[in-house]
Amino acid sequence: MTTSAAVAARTQQQPREAAPFVKWAGGKGRLLSQLRPLLPPGIARMRHVEPFVGGGALFFARLPERALLTDINPALVATYTAIRDDVQSVIDDLRGLASRHSRESYYVVREHYNEGRRLSTSKRAAMFIYLNKTCFNGLHRVNRKGEFNVPVGSYKSPRILNESGLHAASDALQAAKIECTGFESLLEKAKPGDFVYFDPPYEPVSETASFTSYARDGFSREHQVRLRDVYRALDRRGCKLMLSNSDVPVIRKLYRAFRIETVAAPRAINCNAKKRGKVSEVVVRNY
Numbered sequence: 001m002t003t004s005a006a007v008a009a010r011t012q013q014q015p016r017e018a019a020p021f022v023k024w025a026g027g028k029g030r031l032l033s034q035l036r037p038l039l040p041p042g043i044a045r046m047r048h049v050e051p052f053v054g055g056g057a058l059f060f061a062r063l064p065e066r067a068l069l070t071d072i073n074p075a076l077v078a079t080y081t082a083i084r085d086d087v088q089s090v091i092d093d094l095r096g097l098a099s100r101h102s103r104e105s106y107y108v109v110r111e112h113y114n115e116g117r118r119l120s121t122s123k124r125a126a127m128f129i130y131l132n133k134t135c136f137n138g139l140h141r142v143n144r145k146g147e148f149n150v151p152v153g154s155y156k157s158p159r160i161l162n163e164s165g166l167h168a169a170s171d172a173l174q175a176a177k178i179e180c181t182g183f184e185s186l187l188e189k190a191k192p193g194d195f196v197y198f199d200p201p202y203e204p205v206s207e208t209a210s211f212t213s214y215a216r217d218g219f220s221r222e223h224q225v226r227l228r229d230v231y232r233a234l235d236r237r238g239c240k241l242m243l244s245n246s247d248v249p250v251i252r253k254l255y256r257a258f259r260i261e262t263v264a265a266p267r268a269i270n271c272n273a274k275k276r277g278k279v280s281e282v283v284v285r286n287y
């Protein structure tokens with residue numbers, strides 16, 4: 001059966017809900033009901049562009065007909081590509097990993113993943129998902145050598161394999177171009193009429209982290225300024241733009257020429273339980 005015939009056959013059997021297949025820091029799942037009303041009129045006809053795709057909550061909720069998804073994290077992007085192009089192999093590999101899961105096997109898989117340059121694309125993707133579902137707080141952190149170094153989480157029985165969810169994600173991704181690149185490449189790739197959703201690492205809110213040299217996920221104040229410059233350039237090009245960030249004076253100042261709304265966000269991933277309350281975020285639009 002061809003890929004499109006297989007997709008059509010599955011879709012006829014039972015419609016499946018597409019959703020992020022990884023837990024991702026800053027994931028927008030719980031904000032969707034507040035973001036949807038802020039989308040531009042006529043969005044159904046626009047190409048959906050997400051330069052900080054992460055877990056892709058908005059993409060999977062929208063299921064656009066055409067999309068460009070990019071992120072600077074090569075392991076994440078390789079996993080998206082494997083799920084789009086060879087989801088059954090990823091599922092088969094992940095089933096094996098899930099059936100052997102224990103604290104001990106987590107560390108064996110982590111070591112193998114960090115050493116395994118010759119792993120197949122599907123096996124690497126399966127390991128990436130396995131580690132994401134079983135590690136501490138769904139974090140993604142690598143050391144200077146690029147090795148994934150998050151310890152095992154303390155879940156009793158984590159849901160590692162969601163087969164129908166992976167098929168649904170794969171079906172959704174058939175419409176997407178996926179690239180590993182920094183946000184500035186949008187200056188070459190975005191076209192007039194595109195809808196672009198920016199969800200960058202946020203400007204820090206806490207007082208201890210507020211000095212300008214602090215860079216969350218390597219994303220410094222300088223990156224925030226360069227991102228604003230890209231936003232301006234794409235505004236002039238005729239793209240429809242929506243951007244999320246924390247509600248702090250420096251962000252409001254950077255985007256003061258645009259429309260700023262606030263939304264109340266529950267924090268999903270935070271190692272400090274006391275900081276899991278609601279926080280105000282801004283949504284900046286040029287329409």
Ligand SMILES: C[S@@+](CC[C@H](N)C(=O)[O-])C[C@H]1O[C@@H](n2cnc3c(N)ncnc32)[C@H](O)[C@@H]1O
Binds near residue numbers: 025053199217
């Ligand atoms: C807040 S997360 C996005 C969350 C996503 N919207 C979701 O629903 O899961 C930010 C993403 O930006 C990516 N990133 C960090 N620096 C970047 C850069 N300079 N260019 C492109 N992506 C970057 C990170 O790898 C991360 O996946």
